[in-house]
Amino acid sequence: MDQNTLTNAGLRITGRTPDENYVEIIEAPEHPWFLGCQFHPEFKSKPLEPHPLFAAFIGAALEHKKILSRAAEPQRVQAVGVAPHANA
Numbered sequence: 721m722d723q724n725t726l727t728n729a730g731l732r733i734t735g736r737t738p739d740e741n742y743v744e745i746i747e748a749p750e751h752p753w754f755l756g757c758q759f760h761p762e763f764k765s766k767p768l769e770p771h772p773l774f775a776a777f778i779g780a781a782l783e784h785k786k787i788l789s790r791a792a793e794p795q796r797v798q799a800v801g802v803a804p805h806a807n808a
Contacts, residue, residue: 730749730750731746732747733745733746734747734755735757742758743758744758745757745758745759752784753776753781753784755773755777761774762774
């Protein structure tokens with residue numbers, strides 16, 4: 721695929737081979753966490769020592785879950801000028 725096709729579609733090229741000839745990493749700036757890669761970070765990972773790519777993905781997923789949890793919490797509304805439990 722041509723590099724212009726990727727960038728014209730809104731993707732950002734964020735990693736290349738050392739000789740700069742080939743695209744290795746692309747990202748979608750409009751997405752909360754999207755990354756496509758040609759290299760194999762799974763070969764550098766262990767269960768307790770993940771490659772930074774996987775650690776970042778898990779971290780982003782946990783942060784996204786926190787945001788969704790906060791948004792789903794019911795909001796308490798108190799009438800202006802009325803003390804809580806005034807009628808109790």
